[in-house]
Amino acid sequence: MAKAETETVELQIPCDPKYIAVARLVVAGVGARSGLNVDDIDDLKVAVSEACTNVIDHAFPDPEKTKQSTAISLRFTPREKGLQVEVEDYGVGFDPDDLPKPELDELSANGGLGLYLISQLTDEVDIQSAPDSGTKVIMIKRVTE
Amino acid sequence: MEMRSCVEDDWLMVFHLQGEIDAQTGPEFREALEQARTEGQRWFLIDLLKTEYLDSVALGILLGTAKETSKVGGRLAVACNRPNLVKLFELAGVKELLNVQETPAAARSLLEQAHQTAGQSQDGGE
Numbered sequence: 001m002a003k004a005e006t007e008t009v010e011l012q013i014p015c016d017p018k019y020i021a022v023a024r025l026v027v028a029g030v031g032a033r034s035g036l037n038v039d040d041i042d043d044l045k046v047a048v049s050e051a052c053t054n055v056i057d058h059a060f061p062d063p064e065k066t067k068q069s070t071a072i073s074l075r076f077t078p079r080e081k082g083l084q085v086e087v088e089d090y091g092v093g094f095d096p097d098d099l100p101k102p103e104l105d106e107l108s109a110n111g112g113l114g115l116y117l118i119s120q121l122t123d124e125v126d127i128q129s130a131p132d133s134g135t136k137v138i139m140i141k142r143v144t145e
Numbered sequence: 146m147e148m149r150s151c152v153e154d155d156w157l158m159v160f161h162l163q164g165e166i167d168a169q170t171g172p173e174f175r176e177a178l179e180q181a182r183t184e185g186q187r188w189f190l191i192d193l194l195k196t197e198y199l200d201s202v203a204l205g206i207l208l209g210t211a212k213e214t215s216k217v218g219g220r221l222a223v224a225c226n227r228p229n230l231v232k233l234f235e236l237a238g239v240k241e242l243l244n245v246q247e248t249p250a251a252a253r254s255l256l257e258q259a260h261q262t263a264g265q266s267q268d269g270g271e
Contacts, residue, residue, distance in 0.1 A: 017169035
């Protein structure tokens with residue numbers, strides 16, 4: 001059988017909370033095939049859900065007026081000893097320099113707890129965003145040795 | 146998410162939550178808690194033994210309720226024994242604030258003590 005050109009799994013979900021659970025199902029399926037154990041997968045499920053929730057809460061302040069797609073794109077790519085997940089939107093974006101540094105003492109329910117959990121539950125996080133240019137959150141979860 | 150709630154012994158409101166608490170299901174839970182507080186409830190036991198998933202949405206709801214109940218002399222406690230969920234309470238630094246216990250009995254015991262103390266202070270003040 002010919003080797004697949006890429007092992008990336010792509011998923012696009014509507015910008016609607018009811019589809020976040022679908023993203024978690026894919027995390028479980030692809031994560032298991034990437035060698036992540038149950039605990040790693042649980043961590044990644046939360047991290048991916050937080051990234052999707054952030055898109056729903058912040059990316060499209062006025063979804064009816066936006067000309068861009070409001071879909072959330074997810075890409076799952078196996079990496080050496082782990083899994084990379086990208087969560088991308090085409091919403092309003094922001095300047096990453098404006099993000100408060102996640103300090104637990106100052107976190108509140110609506111003030112960065114999601115990003116803080118992402119940073120704690122994954123091994124690498126990169127946030128790429130700019131005003132009016134959408135946002136891409138790239139997370140890597142490594143296999144626990 | 147499936148949610149059941151009842152009032153025990155005329156003072157303690159118990160919520161049993163089964164399944165997943167996230168941005169989709171959280172609002173129903175938040176509204177139920179807000180309604181209960183509006184009706185005067187201020188002692189809450191949140192049973193998460195059958196909850197399989199939660200995230201910052203649930204943590205925010207629980208933190209908000211704990212804060213509001215403490216303002217009116219009440220308290221909230223959580224029963225949760227799933228390691229993946231307990232880990233989130235610990236990471237967020239809210240395990241003690243939310244009185245997270247391994248069993249509903251332990252959570253209830255904690256609330257009973259606080260309720261008795263609150264009752265004694267009230268009696269002493271009258």
